[in-house]
Amino acid sequence: MERIIIESDVLIIGGGTAGCYAAITLGERTDLKVAVVEKADIRRSGCLAAGVNALNAYITKGHQPIDYVRYAAKDAEGIVREDLLLDICERLNHVTEDLESRGLTILKDENGEYVSRGWRNLKINGENIKPILAKEVRCQKNVSVYEHVNVTDLRYESDQVSGAYGFGIGDGIFYEFRAKAVLIATGGAAGMYRPNNPEKDPHQMWYCPFNTGAGYSMGILAGAEMTTFEMRFIALRCKDTIAPTGTIAQGIGAKQINAADEVYEEKYGLTTSERLWGTVSENLAGRGPCYLKTRGIDSAHEEDLYKAYLNMAPLQTLKWIDSEKNPSRYDVEIEGTEPYVTGGHTGSGYWIDRERATTLKGLFAAGDVAGGAPQKYVTGALAEGEIAAEGILRYLKDHGSVEKKSTALSRQAKEKKEEYETYLGQNGIFSAEQLEIRMQKLMDEYAGGIKTSYQYSEAGLKVAEEGIDDLLKEWKQISVTDIDELLAVYELRDRLVVSKVLIHHLRERKETRWHSFQENADHREKDTQYECYINSVYTGEGVRMLRRKLVKAGEE
Amino acid sequence: MGVVIDQNKCIGCGSCMRICPGNLIRTNAEGKAYLKKERDCWSCTSCMKECPVKAIALVLSPEMGGRGAKFVISKKEKKICWTAYRDQEVIREIITDPEESNKY
Known part of the structure; x- marks a missing residue:
């Protein structure tokens, strides 16, 4: 293998939502030398490759950031880091407006106000959200992007992280990245469990199948503390295509019904996990299959649904057309996916402080790989990318010393x-x-x-x-x-x-x-x-478990 | 299954290979693109949006209830035109506009 050494002030591992936004933040506010390393191409890498058609975390008029914190805490049965969530929630609207100014289409009414879906969602056309972010990253003069490079391990000595190792997927070159601070933003983990279409289409799944848990894994192997992995995420999705259900459920108000046409959702509760559990329970009781009741919507609504899915999960629109079972005439069958580990939806991930510093010195985390803040979604990942970038800047003030330059591999x-x-x-x-x-x-x-x-x-x-x-x-x-x-x-x-x-x-x-x-x-x-966080540290010999007390908003 | 690449149309530009988020597309000895790991496609359609010659189609596999229809896309300025075919016949055409938001 040929080898190359890349030196920078900050290394960002993963050019998804959080990583790109951190790079833009550092690019626009500093002259620091930043390297972004990405397994694929930042224009279409990670969760948002196909697009997204709602921003699920936004503070609408009449609400406060703390309302969202309370909602997310309740949905997660209390196991959240309220401090981390509140930091994120205070920035949700600012990052939304910022993304709009960079080219994202957000639905507005005649007065120019955002049109919300419920009290915390906005409707958008996010088919091009990754190309927009990528373009902004590429125009930063101090940011270099290394694409098609797969990072496998952190570069560290004792508990100080100072870079990463990887290889070029196209060219087979060995990369040694050296940096004063590292931000990990690789996303969460899919593919541990047998999926819904295991024979020929194992990757027709909810979460990005190329998010393999690399960020968790390299941190675990280096001894970083992790939290709340046991709060797995399992999505309730359209049967077979595993396309989103929120657009139908919240967008047109379709209820969850069983085979006897009975609405069952109230019976089990309305938290994210209870909606799934209700569907599982109805099936186990022999009252399935379960559906979202779409029958009776008019043709204009149907056409809008087709477009909405083309902008995030085109396979579902193809299924409606190919099967000739339009949603206006047939209810949409739903099923649960296999479980995933991802901090964008649940609390799973690195144990971090409010600066987004992990327990390893010099290593920060943002987005799906960072724990403690469920339901951060896209805007939360943007906010956390920005918070982590600011945390890194403060860290570098005290830890900016330059390592002795060496052209030899360590x-x-x-x-x-x-x-x-x-x-x-x-x-x-x-x-x-x-x-x-x-x-x-x-x-x-x-x-x-x-x-x-x-x-x-x-x-x-x-x-x-x-x-x-x-x-x-x-x-x-x-x-x-x-x-x-x-x-x-x-x-x-x-x-x-x-x-x-x-x-x-x-x-x-x-x-x-x-x-x-x-x-x-x-x-x-x-x-x-068990009203506490379950955390873990890999010691080389085994996994050591520990418990930590719940942190409420406003407490340090 | 996901996407299917028509090698008769492929001009070997490599755009699809670069954009695929899973690094699943490679070129053969003639320089034509092929999906090296068919099972691993996520159907994100990023490759279709990059392809300059409409050589890539989205197909729903039989495992997921597919009956043979396929989507091909063409760009009209910023808009994307999604054309569904069954055999050679157009069965549906839908245009999406990046400046038009989802209404749900």
Whole structure:
């Protein structure tokens, strides 16, 4: 492998929503040298590749940021970092207006006011949201973007992070990134569990399938503290295509009904997890399939729905047309997805302080990879990118000393390069894909996947953990024919590491805090002694669990 | 399944390969693009939006209830025209405008 060393003041790993916005913030406000490293192309990478048609976190007139904090806290059964959420909520409207000024289309009324969907959502055309962000990043003179480079590990000594290692996906070059501060913004983790369309279309999933938990994994392996992995996210989606349901449910007010046409949602409660749990329960009771009641909408509404889905999940529009089962004549069937770990929707992620500093010195986190602030969504990720950028600036004032320049690879870098080179051309018995299928089967059957209607037991978790531990050993003997397979190998590692930590979190919460998201069959009820955060640290030998007291808004 | 690339139309410009968020598209010995990992497509259609010669179509696989229709897109200034075909016949055409917001 050829090698290259990239030196900067700030390294941003991941050019998605949070990473791009942090880069824009640092670009516009400072002269710092910033490097953004991205696995794909920042114009279409990460969760928003296909687009998005609502901003789900906005403070509408008559409401305050604290209202959103209270709402998110209630939806998460109290397990949130109110301090982190409040910081985000205070910036939601500012980042929204800023994005509009950069070219995002937001629906307005005749008075020029935003049109809201409910009290906290705005309607937009976000098909081009990533191209807009990417363009803004590229026009920053002090920001360099390294695309098609996959970062696998952090560069660190004792507990100080000073860069990262990766390889070029097209060219196979070894990269050593050196920086005074690192922002991790890789997104969350999909693909640990067997998905809805496992045979030929495993990636027709809700979350971005290319978000493999790399950010979690590299932090876990470096000893960073993680929080609330056990609050998994499971989306309620349109059957088969796994397209969003919010546009139908909130946009046209369609209710969730069972096969007997009964509205069942009130029976189970209206939090995000309860809406899913209701659907699961109706199916288990033999009253499924379940639907969103769209029958009877007029043709103009139907045409608008077609367009809305083309701007975020075009497969659903194709399904309506291809099947000739229009939503005006047929209700839209819904189902739950496989579980994901993602801090944009739940509290899973790095344990951070209000500066967005992780427990590793020099490492900051923002967006889906950062924990404690569920329901941050797109605008929350933008806000958190900005907060983290400001946190980094303050950190650099005290820690800006320059490392002695050296053109030689560090010892750790040499080891990492050798690791890649060993895998390249390795002739093993199995491929990454084969082991991935095994991992997904284990997690599905023994760690609360679709197969068991999301329930898990301690006995099952033990089987899952033993299986994952075996795979973590077999992973090192995989066949790697080319750079694309090397990428697949590290994506598998990331998912295995996240799975292992997730199993520990699920086991530690000996209650059922969130139906379906964390449905512990050995402990069916909520238990007040678990009104705390469940955190974890990987020590090299195992996963050490710890509990932390809840933080309320306004407390330090 | 997701997207299908028509190699007879492909001019080998590499745009789709660069934009794919999953790094799934590669070129063959003739320089034509192909989906190297068909199972791994997310159907995000980023490649279709980049392709200058409409060589890429979105297809719903039989596993998800697909019956053979496909979407092809063409750009009209900033607007995107989504044309659905069954066999060779156009069955639907929808135009989306980036300046027109979702109404839901």
